[in-house]
Amino acid sequence: MTVRVRFAPSPTGYLHIGAARTALFNWLYARKEGGKFLLRVEDTDLQRSTDESTRSILEGLAWLGISDYDEEIVFQSQSADKHREAAARLVREGKAYRDFTPKGERADSNVKQEIAERARAQSEGSGTDHRANPYRDLPPEESERRAAAGEPYAVRLKVSPEGRTSFADAVYGEQTRDHSEIEDLVLLRSGDLSPLYNLSVVVDDIEMGITHVIRGQDHLTNTHKQILIYEALGARVPVFAHLPLILAPNKAKLSKRKHGEVVSLTTYRDRGFIPAAFRNYLALLGWSPGEENKELMSLEELKSLFSLEGVHRSNAVFNFSDSDPRQWTDQKALWMNAEYVRTMPLEELLPMARGELESAGLWRPEYGAERADWLGRTVELIRQRFITLKDFTGQGRAYFSDEFELDPAAVAKNLKKDAALGELLPALAERVEAVEPWNVETAEHALRAFAEERGVKAGLLINASRTALTGQAVGPSMFDVFEVVGRERSAARLRSAAQFV
RNA sequence: GGCGCGUUGGUGUAGUUGGUUAACACGCCGCCCUCUCAAGGCGGAGAUCACGAGUUCGAGCCUCGUACGCGCUACCA
Numbered sequence: 001m002t003v004r005v006r007f008a009p010s011p012t013g014y015l016h017i018g019a020a021r022t023a024l025f026n027w028l029y030a031r032k033e034g035g036k037f038l039l040r041v042e043d044t045d046l047q048r049s050t051d052e053s054t055r056s057i058l059e060g061l062a063w064l065g066i067s068d069y070d071e072e073i074v075f076q077s078q079s080a081d082k083h084r085e086a087a088a089r090l091v092r093e094g095k096a097y098r099d100f101t102p103k104g105e106r107a108d109s110n111v112k113q114e115i116a117e118r119a120r121a122q123s124e125g126s127g128t129d130h131r132a133n134p135y136r137d138l139p140p141e142e143s144e145r146r147a148a149a150g151e152p153y154a155v156r157l158k159v160s161p162e163g164r165t166s167f168a169d170a171v172y173g174e175q176t177r178d179h180s181e182i183e184d185l186v187l188l189r190s191g192d193l194s195p196l197y198n199l200s201v202v203v204d205d206i207e208m209g210i211t212h213v214i215r216g217q218d219h220l221t222n223t224h225k226q227i228l229i230y231e232a233l234g235a236r237v238p239v240f241a242h243l244p245l246i247l248a249p250n251k252a253k254l255s256k257r258k259h260g261e262v263v264s265l266t267t268y269r270d271r272g273f274i275p276a277a278f279r280n281y282l283a284l285l286g287w288s289p290g291e292e293n294k295e296l297m298s299l300e301e302l303k304s305l306f307s308l309e310g311v312h313r314s315n316a317v318f319n320f321s322d323s324d325p326r327q328w329t330d331q332k333a334l335w336m337n338a339e340y341v342r343t344m345p346l347e348e349l350l351p352m353a354r355g356e357l358e359s360a361g362l363w364r365p366e367y368g369a370e371r372a373d374w375l376g377r378t379v380e381l382i383r384q385r386f387i388t389l390k391d392f393t394g395q396g397r398a399y400f401s402d403e404f405e406l407d408p409a410a411v412a413k414n415l416k417k418d419a420a421l422g423e424l425l426p427a428l429a430e431r432v433e434a435v436e437p438w439n440v441e442t443a444e445h446a447l448r449a450f451a452e453e454r455g456v457k458a459g460l461l462i463n464a465s466r467t468a469l470t471g472q473a474v475g476p477s478m479f480d481v482f483e484v485v486g487r488e489r490s491a492a493r494l495r496s497a498a499q500f501v
Numbered sequence: 502g503g504c505g506c507g508u509u510g511g512u513g514u515a516g517u518u519g520g521u522u523a524a525c526a527c528g529c530c531g532c533c534c535u536c537u538c539a540a541g542g543c544g545g546a547g548a549u550c551a552c553g554a555g556u557u558c559g560a561g562c563c564u565c566g567u568a569c570g571c572g573c574u575a576c577c578a
Contacts, residue, residue: 010578045578103576115574120502154576172506181504181574189576197578221505221573244507244571251570284513284526293515293525312514314507315571319528332513332527342540385539414537447536462536474538 003035004211007061008076008201010042011053013256015060016263017318018216018246021282025243026214027066028283028306036070038208043077044200060265064279065299074208076200083195086203086233087155087187091143095232096187098143098153099135103190130183131161154190157228159183165224170212170241170308177224185225198222202229210238214308217242217315218253241308244286245315254318262320262329272388273333274352277340281333285316296339338387346380353379353392360393362400378484381476398470399484402492406500410473414463415500421464422501424454428461429494432487443482443490465490468497 007023009015015023030037041057043049061067090096135143136158147153159182166176187199195203205213220242230237248254254263261267268278280297289297289305297305321327327334341349353375357363367375382396398404406415415421428450435446447465451458462478469485482490 012578042578048578099576101576111575111577112573116502118502119574156576175505177504183574186576191576194576196576200578216572217506218572242506247571249512253571281513286513288514290515290517295514295526309517316514317512319512327528330512330527335527338539410537457536459536466537472538476538478536 001211003030003033004038004209005030005035005214006038006040006205006208006210008040008042008204008215009057010045010048011050011057012045012048013053014264014266015057016254016256017265017282018254018263019057020060020064020265021246021285022214022216022243023061023066024064024279024282025287025306025311028302029212029214029308030070031303032306035211037066037068038071038074038210039069040074040076040204040208042197042200043075044080044195044197046077049077056266060269063265063269063275064282065275071208074204076204079200079204079207080195082207083200083203084188084193087193087195087199090157090187090232091155093232094140094158096155096157097133097136097138097184098147099133099156099184099186099190100138100146100151100153101133101135101190103152103154130159130180133184136184152190154186155188155193156184156186157225157232159185159228165227167223167227167237167240169220169223170239171244171311172217172220172242172313175220175223177221182225182228185228187229198225199229202226202233202235205238206230206233206235212239212241214241214243217245241311243311244313246285247315247317249317249319249321251315251317262322263318268329268333272356272390273337274340274344274389276344277337278333280340281330281336285318287311296336334387341386341388341391342384346376349383350376350379352389353383356389356392357400360397362393362397364400374484381480381484384476385474395470395472395475398472402489404471406467406471406497407473410467410471411500413473414467415497417464418456418460419501420456421460422498424456424461425464425468425494425498425501427454428465429491432482432491432494435487438483438487440479440483444479447479447482464497465494469493 005026007019007026009019009023027037029035039061041054043054058067087096091098133156135153136156159179161179164176164178165182166174169175185198186196188195223240223242227237246254248259252258256263265278269275276299279299280295280302283297283302283306284295287306287310290310294301294305318330319327319332320329354363354367357367364371378399379392382392382399386392386396393400428447431446431450432443435442447461448458451461463473466475466478466481467473469481469490475481485493
């Protein structure tokens with residue numbers, strides 16, 4: 001039997017990293033097993049679902065490299081009739097029943113509290129009897145009659161009072177639950193008979209032939225209910241694999257509302273992350289290849305090493321700080337991105353650098369033509385100390401534009417350090433202009449000779465030059481910078497920097 | 502409240518028939534390199550493997566209990 005998995009996001013906002021990780025694991029599993037990866041948009045919540053969310057989720061997945069769905073995308077809202085039919089069938093077969101209890105109002109805000117309070121109240125009394133519904137054993141004819149008369153009803157699954165349901169989770173192992181703990185869950189809402197989540201997923205998963213359900217651990221304890229639906233429907237129960245949750249630094253569940261942008265996948269794209277790097281990082285949240293504990297993995301390695309056995313059971317903390325901009329997201333994610341930036345094949349990085357330059361208005365046609373070699377050399381040089389793609393237009397701006405700001409701290413450190421620089425810099429500029437040919441060696445020779453003549457340390461001029469030419473206090477080896485920036489531009493920048501001394 | 506799941510340095514993880522000083526990565530500190538900062542190399546701090554019992558010659562690995570965390574419990578998804 002070929003493996004068929006699906007990723008089933010609900011389009012009620014952007015794709016957050018937890019969901020992205022779920023998608024990634026599903027996809028890796030499918031690719032590893034030579035199976036099919038499907039996508040189903042769970043847009044049954046009409047109020048909250050938007051097309052824009054769907055687009056943004058698809059976009060996020062594509063950014064991660066996941067756009068090769070093996071079949072057409074399924075939109076759950078279009079299958080509502082099927083879900084209703086399934087419920088109707090269960091009623092006919094006596095496996096579900098109509099509940100004519102008037103629909104109670106529920107305050108959406110404090111549901112959890114309400115549940116706890118209700119439970120407490122019940123346990124003080126006779127205990128919880130999930131089978132106490134007066135309509136559970138209504139004769140079929142009467143049920144039909146009342147329904148035909150237009151009396152509103154909900155449809156509930158008739159869970160057998162005896163016994164227990166269990167399944168072997170591929171990650172968490174054997175999971176057993178007694179039926180006394182499972183209520184007769186509602187399948188269809190009263191009134192409009194719209195299907196509820198548990199019914200919809202099961203019917204859709206059956207319809208799509210899903211063999212392995214890989215999803216967040218927050219679904220773990222609902223799985224028994226869903227298995228009951230599978231069984232009532234006479235369908236084969238898939239393999240379930242639940243994934244540990246990704247938590248915020250305070251160990252709370254990662255939420256869009258509380259944690260905002262850091263948890264949105266598109267943030268990483270927008271802030272200059274490399275898809276392969278972030279994918280690599282994400283894969284390590286809750287999974288490891290074991291053995292050597294290898295971390296840097298290419299897509300091919302990820303595909304071949306991934307296994308459900310390597311998924312572990314405890315929740316992972318996604319570490320970030322909203323007070324420290326240097327740790328705006330997980331440090332390891334940042335490190336990994338930097339690692340990719342400086343070690344990935346240059347020809348793969350170049351298009352990304354180009355994209356950054358273009359969006360900052362710094363791209364020039366000659367970079368793609370006669371200056372292509374220069375661009376390659378420059379990118380190779382500066383990428384060594386970059387962390388994200390944004391650095392190409394941030395701290396790397398001076399390599400591509402004459403309009404750049406001098407970092408005040410760098411000015412203080414390297415230019416205001418010695419008043420003599422006010423005179424030295426223009427003189428150095430003059431010397432620079434006379435160098436022929438212009439390359440790393442000749443630039444170095446010229447500067448060192450000049451320093452010796454003037455009786456100053458070369459370091460003074462080197463550091464001053466760095467700030468003059470790049471606006472920064474830090475950067476690549478200065479003579480490489482001289483070469484890449486060019487003789488005339490170097491001279492001009494040395495002259496204009498004198499005013500800051 | 503009930504039920505479930507989890508707990509290895511600050512974080513991500515390895516540790517798969519129980520067997521000497523608990524491994525790797527990020528982060529942190531120091532040294533080397535050096536024109537700066539990274540990278541790289543070397544070294545270091547940091548874990549009584551949540552806690553308490555038990556089984557055993559021997560437990561991070563097995564059993565039980567406790568604590569803490571998280572999740573589910575809804576005519577939300």
